[in-house]
Amino acid sequence: EAQVTQNPRYLITVTGKKLTVTCSQNMNHEYMSWYRQDPGLGLRQIYYSMNVEVTDKGDVPEGYKVSRKEKRNFPLILESPSPNQTSLYFCASSLRTGSSPLHFGNGTRLTVT
């Protein structure tokens, strides 16, 4: 089944404790991206990747890192999480650029205390 898989679905952590949210797609998509969703703000892009070893900042990249060592994986890293990073995170992929339909993962609800 074609899908984008995110893990974990729920995560509660404390300020400053490094964490990684994994994202994997099995559709051989070139384009992958991370979004955060906050009430009233819609979906805001954190980082995106056009292909392996090619990443770029989105609208809200501060406090986040990503890597794209393999085509299928695009982990989101929070080196030192803070409470303002409490949010619902979505990974998404598409065949080529962001102008192709996006396939979203199920989301990761992160709480930083």
Next chain:
Amino acid sequence: GENVEQHPSTLSVQEGDSAVIKCTYSDSASNYFPWYKQELGKRPQLIIDIRSNVGEKKDQRIAVTLNKTAKHFSLHITETQPEDSAVYFCAAIMDTGRRALTFGSGTRLQVQP
């Protein structure tokens, strides 16, 4: 960068009525305009999209119209049903070097039985 404004933020209609959600965008270079539906607790999913070389696109009860001159596009849902209740997001992509899909802030549609 691109800015997408979406209205209204909430919309309540009676079952069988029509619903219209409007979005405006700022960058005339945008050429791809998708709409995503997000049911409660689920991932966003593409429901319809339109490219700048057409003015209207229909898919059963859903249609999208685009006015490039005015830089706005709209989602039309006819004969609404309770299962249409969800949050709807419009988006636009500014494909001028920085390939980032910018989302509107979302419209919560409630269809009353």
